[in-house]
Amino acid sequence: MINTLGRHFRESLKSLARNAWMTFASVSAVTVTLILVGTFLVIMMNLNNVADNLENDVEVRVLIDVTAKEDAQAKLKSEIEKIKEVDSIVYSPKEKELDNLVESLGEEGESFELFEQNNPLNDVFVVKAKEPQDTKLIADKIAKFENASKVKYGQDEVEKLFDVISLSRNIGLGLIIGLIFTAMFLISNTIKITIFARRHEIEIMRLVGATNGFIRWPFFLEGLFLGVLGAVVPIVLIIAVYKSLYTWALPKLQGSFVEFLPFSPFVFQVSAILLLIGALIGVWGSLMSVRKFLKV
Secondary structure, eight states, X not given: OHHHHHHHHHHHHHHHHHTHHHHHHHHHHHHHHXXXXXXXXXXXXXXXXXXXXXXXXXXXXXXXXXXXXXXHHHHHHHHHHTOTTEEEEEEEOHHHHHHHHHHHHGGXXXXXXXXXXXXXXOOEEEEEESSGGGHHHHHHHHHTSTTEEEEEEOHHHHHHHHHHHHHHHHHHHHHHHHHHHHHHHHHHHHHHHHHHHTHXXXXXXXXXXXXXXXXXXXXXXXXXXXXHXXXXXXXXXXXXXHHXXXXXXXXXTTTSXXXXXXXXXXXXXXXXXXXXXXXXXXXXXXXXXXXXXXXX
């Protein structure tokens, strides 16, 4: 068994060397494909992470009518709590709202400190949904309640971001599928050329009683090697570029909702995916060629 497997490995490696130009073309096609796939994965997974952070930050701000007394505020809170889609509700008095406004504006906000004695802001209920997509539904229901002066939420901006992410995902996915098929086609052609060059040897192997599996294995391994070799450069590039980008961006984005996925284990997960895709492209390209052009 070990000798047979060793023989298959040697034959597949010899074939790769024998058809050097086609090997180079196939590996290059897989490399270009996986660089784009890797870039797409890194961008999309980080965009999804940003989208998740934004989703978790989506909230409904209910401005309470300035004329509402404590009992009216309590009634409004009770009505909001009865909405089944609501996860939590937090009361934010107008004094805290003013402090938040001053803090958010920095030096320009210092002028608003003059309003501390005569605060024109509303008391606010901050409402979070159990599911972010229910935010609009909750806001529409609360807007009908008495003493809900105004209802604000940032769902529109978030939905626009999700639309962009969805469009990017669909375009990128279509492009990647096309590139993967191109790489599989080139690998298939490489295997076909190998089969044609070894047709006399294959005939002799048939005559001496070689099994179908014995004849096919070197071609499967050849396709596997082509796919794995094509994954090496993309993996190295993804690790190097993402590490540099992560190190550069981390201090600049501290405290922001834009947050990169941690270098580890993220890049190693992407590397494993690229290696697997490369191997599958190679084996599938080889399988297509063997089934169509090696009638054994």
